[in-house]
Amino acid sequence: MTEQTTKKQLGMFRLSGAGVLALVVGGTAAAGYFGAGPITKSILSSSLEKAIGAENNIESVQYQLQPFGIKINGLQQTDPDNLSQNLFEFKQASASLNVWELMLGQVLIEELKVDSLTFNTERTTAGELYVPEAVHTEDSTSTISDFKNSIKVPSKDELLAKADLITEKKAKQLQTVWTSEKENVEQSLKNLPSKDSLKKYETQWQAIQNSEIKSLEDLEALKAKIKQLKADISKDKEAVAQIKSQYKTSKSNLDTAYSELKAAPAQDWSNIKEQLPIDDPSALAISKLLFGDEITGYITKAEEIYKTLKPFIDANREAKEQDKLSADLLTQGRDIDFTLVEKWPSWMVKSLLIDVIAPDGKAYRVEGNEINVESYVRNKPSLYSVNLVNMDGSEESFELSGQYFVDKASEFTSKGKWQLKNMAVDGKSLSKNKQMSLTMDQSLLNGDGTFAWQDKLESNHKLKFKNVKMSGEGDSQLANLTLDTLTKVSSFNLDIGVKGSLSSPSVSISSDLDNQLNSAFKEQVSERWDALQVETKQALKDKLTASLNSNSGNLEKFESLKAKLDNAEEEFKKYGKEQLDKLISDKKEALEKKLKDKAEQELKDKLKDKLKGKFKGFGI
Amino acid sequence: MITLIAKFLSALNSETRPSQIAMAIALALLIGFNGVVSLIGLLVIILLFVLRVNLSIFLALSAVFTVLSFVLSPLSNMLGESLLTSASLTEFWTSLYQTYWFRLETLNNTLNMGNLVLSILLFLPTYFFSHWLIVKYRHSMMDYVNKFKVVQTLKASKFYRMYLTVNGQ
Numbered sequence: 012m013t014e015q016t017t018k019k020q021l022g023m024f025r026l027s028g029a030g031v032l033a034l035v036v037g038g039t040a041a042a043g044y045f046g047a048g049p050i051t052k053s054i055l056s057s058s059l060e061k062a063i064g065a066e067n068n069i070e071s072v073q074y075q076l077q078p079f080g081i082k083i084n085g086l087q088q089t090d091p092d093n094l095s096q097n098l099f100e101f102k103q104a105s106a107s108l109n110v111w112e113l114m115l116g117q118v119l120i121e122e123l124k125v126d127s128l129t130f131n132t133e134r135t136t137a138g139e140l141y142v143p144e145a146v147h148t149e150d151s152t153s154t155i156s157d158f159k160n161s162i163k164v165p166s167k168d169e170l171l172a173k174a175d176l177i178t179e180k181k182a183k184q185l186q187t188v189w190t191s192e193k194e195n196v197e198q199s200l201k202n203l204p205s206k207d208s209l210k211k212y213e214t215q216w217q218a219i220q221n222s223e224i225k226s227l228e229d230l231e232a233l234k235a236k237i238k239q240l241k242a243d244i245s246k247d248k249e250a251v252a253q254i255k256s257q258y259k260t261s262k263s264n265l266d267t268a269y270s271e272l273k274a275a276p277a278q279d280w281s282n283i284k285e286q287l288p289i290d291d292p293s294a295l296a297i298s299k300l301l302f303g304d305e306i307t308g309y310i311t312k313a314e315e316i317y318k319t320l321k322p323f324i325d326a327n328r329e330a331k332e333q334d335k336l337s338a339d340l341l342t343q344g345r346d347i348d349f350t351l352v353e354k355w356p357s358w359m360v361k362s363l364l365i366d367v368i369a370p371d372g373k374a375y376r377v378e379g380n381e382i383n384v385e386s387y388v389r390n391k392p393s394l395y396s397v398n399l400v401n402m403d404g405s406e407e408s409f410e411l412s413g414q415y416f417v418d419k420a421s422e423f424t425s426k427g428k429w430q431l432k433n434m435a436v437d438g439k440s441l442s443k444n445k446q447m448s449l450t451m452d453q454s455l456l457n458g459d460g461t462f463a464w465q466d467k468l469e470s471n472h473k474l475k476f477k478n479v480k481m482s483g484e485g486d487s488q489l490a491n492l493t494l495d496t497l498t499k500v501s502s503f504n505l506d507i508g509v510k511g512s513l514s515s516p517s518v519s520i521s522s523d524l525d526n527q528l529n530s531a532f533k534e535q536v537s538e539r540w541d542a543l544q545v546e547t548k549q550a551l552k553d554k555l556t557a558s559l560n561s562n563s564g565n566l567e568k569f570e571s572l573k574a575k576l577d578n579a580e581e582e583f584k585k586y587g588k589e590q591l592d593k594l595i596s597d598k599k600e601a602l603e604k605k606l607k608d609k610a611e612q613e614l615k616d617k618l619k620d621k622l623k624g625k626f627k628g629f630g631i
Numbered sequence: 632m633i634t635l636i637a638k639f640l641s642a643l644n645s646e647t648r649p650s651q652i653a654m655a656i657a658l659a660l661l662i663g664f665n666g667v668v669s670l671i672g673l674l675v676i677i678l679l680f681v682l683r684v685n686l687s688i689f690l691a692l693s694a695v696f697t698v699l700s701f702v703l704s705p706l707s708n709m710l711g712e713s714l715l716t717s718a719s720l721t722e723f724w725t726s727l728y729q730t731y732w733f734r735l736e737t738l739n740n741t742l743n744m745g746n747l748v749l750s751i752l753l754f755l756p757t758y759f760f761s762h763w764l765i766v767k768y769r770h771s772m773m774d775y776v777n778k779f780k781v782v783q784t785l786k787a788s789k790f791y792r793m794y795l796t797v798n799g800q
Binding site for chain 1: 683
């Protein structure tokens with residue numbers, strides 16, 4: 012009973028329970044605080060090793076509670092291509108995160124700092140390789156080699172092989188026209204009256220001419236014969252006219268094809284001249300040859316970066332669509348949207364600060380704000396800048412600033428500018444090909460430029476080299492001429508324009524170096540170009556002659572056909588309507604005269620007989 | 632089901648205070664309607680540690696109230712819809728939407744809002760009604776119910792004995 016009373020007197024609050032709760036919460040927090048660091052270190056390290064394929068080392072990972080964040084100390088990532096050096100390393104990276112946003116599924120990094128990020132540093136001990144070495148393919152060399160080859164004067168065969176020759180096309184066209192028209196003419200010639208037909212007309216004509224008309228019946232019979240002859244001749248004349256018409260059409264077509272073929276070599280020459288710097292060797296840009304490799308390298312790098320970032324931008328779009336699909340599947344409840352004052356994208360770095368030490372030992376500070384790939388959410392562009400940290404007190408400076416925006420359709424746009432002052436360029440190799448090696452031993456570089464990306468790249472850069480000293484070696488007359496000119500240059504400008512898509516950009520490089528070099532080149536190269544001009548024109552002429560010769564036999568045959576047709580027409584002229592009508596008229600007149608004479612004679616005879624009777628009594 | 636009835640009978644017939652059983656029922660209502668993974672769920676778990684409530688009843692009725700919340704979901708949805716779309720409350724909801732806990736709870740969802748409001752509204756009535764019912768039962772019905780053949784059969788069953796063993800009674 013006493014025990015029951017004691018139980019009943021127990022209050023609503025359970026102090027022991029509160030103690031257990033405190034222990035559970037405290038234990039969990041302590042385990043998280045002390046265990047999370049090593050666990051994260053292990054996960055991060057193995058993830059990087061899997062992603063990059065080489066050993067990763069991290070000194071320690073720490074979590075901080077207020078503000079909630081993570082700190083990575085001493086990270087070294089081995090270069091899988093060179094195990095004795097690090098791909099990159101940094102002393103410390105820290106990120107402070109917004110926990111509430113994290114629970115809402117959004118990674119909002121308030122501040123991301125990377126201290127002393129260095130690339131390609133030597134390792135104290137060689138790292139391990141975790142995956143087979145990736146095979147790197149170089150596909151950007153063709154453009155460079157094109158630049159290199161552009162200095163060579165091509166042969167006539169190379170020119171003719173590259174050019175899409177109109178002469179050859181027109182020669183083929185003439186052959187086709189000839190074959191087609193020959194067939195048409197031959198088809199129509201089947202209707203040409205034969206020699207026998209003409210002989211038959213001759214015989215009939217002679218017979219008609221020699222026929223004697225004694226009576227009206229004879230005349231009618233003659234008329235019928237002539238009518239028949241007229242009809243036969245008319246039919247054959249019509250056939251000849253048709254053949255002649257076909258001949259004229261075919262002749263016209265052939266004449267057109269011939270005249271086009273004859274004009275083709277001139278057109279070919281004109282086209283070749285437009286495509287190649289035959290008339291003006293100064294169009295050869297030496298600056299492309301010297302700086303093409305460097306610029307192509309930058310473009311290739313930019314394309315690599317873009318290709319790396321693109322999947323993240325696209326993945327975000329796919330994730331959004333998937334979320335929407337899942338939401339549609341919810342059958343219970345409806346989400347009411349209220350205006351959110353502060354919207355965040357799925358991930359964002361509010362403030363980014365990276366101190367980078369470049370391979371040449373120079374320190375750069377990379378800063379960013381609002382770094383994310385869903386700019387449309389906050390309708391704010393992401394800002395970035397790179398600045399040279401001048402530690403030795405020199406006047407050298409580099410500033411790059413820009414911004415980018417990713418819209419709802421994941422379209423990326425960016426614009427920015429850069430400026431460079433008093434940067435020393437020493438021992439820069441500009442050309443290492445077989446014909447010529449060139450090194451810029453010393454120069455002071457200034458420059459500025461702008462860039463913009465919206466569907467395609469639009470960028471212009473101006474570089475000014477001062478106090479230039481160059482040296483090199485060449486193994487040809489042209490290379491030595493180039494070197495001779497370049498070593499005398501003390502300053503020059505370089506204007507670079509890169510436009511179009513990253514995969515196939517249009518690069519324009521111009522420099523006042525070109526003018527200096529081209530005047531020297533022009534003298535040397537113009538003689539070679541003149542000779543080439545004569546050779547190429549002769550080759551085109553030969554092609555024309557060959558084509559004309561191959562068709563000359565056919566042309567003669569075609570011309571003889573005209574004589575044949577003219578002859579046939581001439582033959583038919585004899586049996587023209589006028590001649591036949593005149594023949595009938597003559598025969599008719601002869602008959603009438605004959606009848607008249609006969610009638611007169613009969614009248615005379617009758618009159619004579621009558622007079623004889625009257626004058627009988629007079630003794631006559 | 633037998634276990635559930637066994638638990639009920641055991642608790643009702645035990646010397647546990649009616650308030651402890653009533654609080655367990657009311658807290659089960661909150662969990663059943665709002666789920667464990669929520670701020671309300673967290674609050675209930677803390678209360679379970681701190682308050683002396685009947686855990687058996689709580690666990691058994693949590694499942695019952697979860698089922699009940701599904702049954703009442705059209706009503707909850709309607710309630711949430713009318714509250715969240717009320718023009719006079721738009722400003723209030725918008726200001727709450729700026730807070731993390733509101734968005735974490737997805738209280739802008741009509742069903743979640745309806746469940747929360749309904750469970751809070753029913754919390755005190757459930758507690759007091761349960762308390763009254765238990766007191767009433769113990770005073771006037773317990774002896775009478777215990778005489779039922781079905782109850783005696785149940786008490787004699789393997790499940791009931793097993794339950795008592797587990798609960799140490």
